[in-house]
Amino acid sequence: xxxxxxxxTRGSLLALRQANMIKEALEAQWPGLRVTLEIIKTTGxxxxxVPLAKVGGxxxxxxxxxxxxxxxxxxxxxxxxxxxxxxxxxxxTLAVVPPREDPRDVLVAHRAxxxxxxxxxxxxxxxxxxxxxxxxxxxxxxRVENLRGNLDTRLRKVREGLYDAVILAAAGLRRMDWxxxxxxxxxxxxxxxxxxxxxxxxxxxxQDLAVRELVAPLHHEPTWRAVTAERAFLHELGGGCxxxxxGHAEVSDGTVTLTGLVASLDGKIVYRLTQxxxxxxxxxxxxxxxxxxxxxxxxxxxxxxxAQEFLEPQRPDC
Numbered sequence: 407x408x409x410x411x412x413x414x415t416r417g418s419l420l421a422l423r424q425a426n427m428i429k430e431a432l433e434a435q436w437p438g439l440r441v442t443l444e445i446i447k448t449t450g451x452x453x454x455x456v457p458l459a460k461v462g463g464x465x466x467x468x469x470x471x472x473x474x475x476x477x478x479x480x481x482x483x484x485x486x487x488x489x490x491x492x493x494x495x496x497x498x499t500l501a502v503v504p505p506r507e508d509p510r511d512v513l514v515a516h517r518a519x520x521x522x523x524x525x526x527x528x529x530x531x532x533x534x535x536x537x538x539x540x541x542x543x544x545x546x547x548x549r550v551e552n553l554r555g556n557l558d559t560r561l562r563k564v565r566e567g568l569y570d571a572v573i574l575a576a577a578g579l580r581r582m583d584w585x586x587x588x589x590x591x592x593x594x595x596x597x598x599x600x601x602x603x604x605x606x607x608x609x610x611x612x613q614d615l616a617v618r619e620l621v622a623p624l625h626h627e628p629t630w631r632a633v634t635a636e637r638a639f640l641h642e643l644g645g646g647c648x649x650x651x652x653g654h655a656e657v658s659d660g661t662v663t664l665t666g667l668v669a670s671l672d673g674k675i676v677y678r679l680t681q682x683x684x685x686x687x688x689x690x691x692x693x694x695x696x697x698x699x700x701x702x703x704x705x706x707x708x709x710x711x712x713a714q715e716f717l718e719p720q721r722p723d724c
Contacts, residue, residue: 407438411432411441412442423582431504446470487604488605508577520589529549531550542673576591598654643708652667
């Protein structure tokens with residue numbers, strides 16, 4: 407057995423908590439194994455004053471970590487799956503998807519019990535085009551402003567009254583044991599989560615069989631099936647790092663049920679469909695649902711957004 411492995415991770419409080427969860431799980435599974443963390447600052451961590459959609463989207467939070475993995479500085483990487491691009495660099499593979507935390511979004515509000523109770527004109531902070539579009543669809547009378555920063559930073563800005571509310575991932579708050587901050591949990595069918603939200607992914611070098619063997623016991627098949635369907639949906643739509651795309655899959659009794667959504671930036675147009683398939687058909691389910699949405703009218707939204715000046719064509723590494 408390999409005596410020592412290094413985990414590559416971002417340096418935020420949440421990223422470190424997630425990496426330490428994997429560290430502890432590996433050490434419990436393999437007594438005698440030494441696991442250390444290597445903190446890597448990504449482009450997404452450095453650029454905080456520009457919306458993600460304008461500077462490249464998903465790959466911003468994994469590119470430097472993947473480079474460290476490819477050149478051997480780290481042995482595995484722990485990612486939030488919602489940050490992982492649809493296509494990985496060829497030398498790397500997503501080896502393990504551990505059990506998923508709550509995938510839903512939550513509202514953290516200064517003075518309100520839910521999204522419907524926010525007063526007209528209330529200011530909501532989010533850096534997500536997906537969240538912004540769905541907020542505007544449900545409450546077009548609210549103001550939505552770009553808000554970047556780590557989880558603790560966004561919570562602090564609500565506490566200080568700089569924003570009336572923020573929309574965050576339930577999983578991050580639960581992993582940090584900050585769930586007391588939650589005002590309301592959003593229904594996943596009404597407010598569809600991000601692709602892979604709530605799930606972690608362990609990325610390794612394809613040829614590193616020793617590390618793949620170490621992480622294998624952490625794999626959770628139901629989560630893998632759900633995330634596979636969601637990522638196939640995202641990939642068929644062209645990557646989706648710079649457009650309001652959402653997808654949420656549930657697994658039950660041998661069936662995967664996937665809800666997919668594509669929205670215009672202003673939230674006025676929303677295409678949403680739900681389909682189910684048997685185990686083993688996850689990729690076909692995701693791709694098929696994407697094609698149905700494109701044919702229903704979502705293609706016009708994607709083409710329109712691609713034509714806008716601040717958006718670039720979808721890239722494999724976005």
